[in-house]
Amino acid sequence: MTVRFELYSTWGCHLCEQAEQMLVDAGLAGQYQVLDIVDHEQLFEQYRVLIPVVACRHSKATLGWPFDQAQLMAWLQQQVQEQ
Template identity: 65%
Template sequence: MQQTLTLYSTWGCHLCEQAEQLLQQAGLEGQFQVTDIVDDEQAFARYRLMIPVLRRGDNELCWPFDADRLATWLKDVK
């Protein structure tokens, strides 16, 4: 079973919007959830200076990343 992809983000973050667009362009629409770090104390403490961060299980992909890096990371964490 494949673990959920989570994009840690926050409202008004243009980098987070770019990361979400990359996920959509990669054909992952509906296959990831966006978590606003403001709504999650642990995520806020961990990611507040790092967002956007894409996470699957214990694996994280921190910004900056592009479509090629995203594709490589996705293959590595399946």
């Protein structure tokens, strides 16, 4: 499957783990990549207090925490419609 989304995260972040589980529950296994912001200076500067953040590679849109499953699903649907 094509990686269409990114999850900006960091090691030991329980909220990031919840967000990743939401992506799996949304049926996106294999369609997202987890990026540890500690390994990317620009991402660290931009998202260090905002993670977890889901980003769409195509539209460059982001969804930052807090969000629930319904909000994630609505955001994902919007990204699919815009492609």
